[in-house]
Amino acid sequence: MSAQNAPVIIKRKKVVAGGGHHGGAWKVAYADFVTAMMAFFMLMWLLNATTEQQRKGLADYFAPTIAISRTSGGGDKVLAGDSLSSSERLSASGVDGASSAALPPLAEDPPRPPGEGAALAEVAALRNIEEVLLGRGGESLVAREALRHVVTRLTEEGLVIEIFARAGAPIFAPGETAPLPVTTQLLGLVAQAAALVENPVAVAAHLAARPVVLADNPVWRLSSGRAEAAREGLVAAGLAPARMRRVTGLGDRDPSAEGPAAPRSDRLEITLLRRH
DSSP, rough: OOOGGGEEEEEEEOOTEEEEOOOOOHHHHHHHHHHHHHHHHHHHHHHHHHHHHHHHHHHHHSSSSSSOOSOOOOOOOOGOOOOOOOSSSSOTOOOOOOOOSOOOOOOOOOOOOOHHHHHHHHHHHHHHHHHHHTTTTTOOOOOOHHHHEEEEOOOOOEEEEEEEETTOSSBBTTTOOSSHHHHHHHHHHHHHTTTTOOOOOOOOOOOOSHHHHHOOOTTTHHHHHHHHHHHHHHHHOOOOOGGGGEEEETTTSSSSSSBBTGGGGSEEEEEEEOOO
């Protein structure tokens, strides 16, 4: 057979797009499915983890609040005087709208009891003294070593500033009523901080219990003398004498949490009394 009469063979190659017997559309569908499942489980979690009031707030957040009217407003102002915040009615100018006179008045904050504002302001002022004295908001008025003798707490009675003894670091010499230099320094700084307010002041002195019971126990005279010495130190540092409400020696009858004989039980408590 000659070359001119040879049959012509045509090979057709089948091109498959999308990588084999399937395309990439399933990936998009799977992504939509995962997104829907994530939204579903988030909704289930919200229904279980929120209260009825919180769910109401979420529903109100997603509720449309723009006024809708079936008829033209026709007003001469923006939205014809309708409010964007009205979610209980349609436009006041629409056929389905309710009269604005029928809407209940907005709820107002309940009035505070008399004196509550003054009490809150007083607590804030006492907190400020606490931060200034201990340096929580910046520099402290008390030196680093002296600061280890001071602790404060805010109680129903007022701000209590406690100056206490530590093991090997007393605030009074044994059996003496005269304060040591570190105690005098602390009393001066307390008087300086107390000058920021006008609250009355109370001073109380406590002693650690002695292991031996004595017939003539000097703890009452000693604690009273130390309380009086603390009062004098505060007045000498600038505290107005008229602000002093009481000076008390409590002996060893109110020990610290560390124990009656612990050094911490030997302490002074200076209280800026609350007035409200």
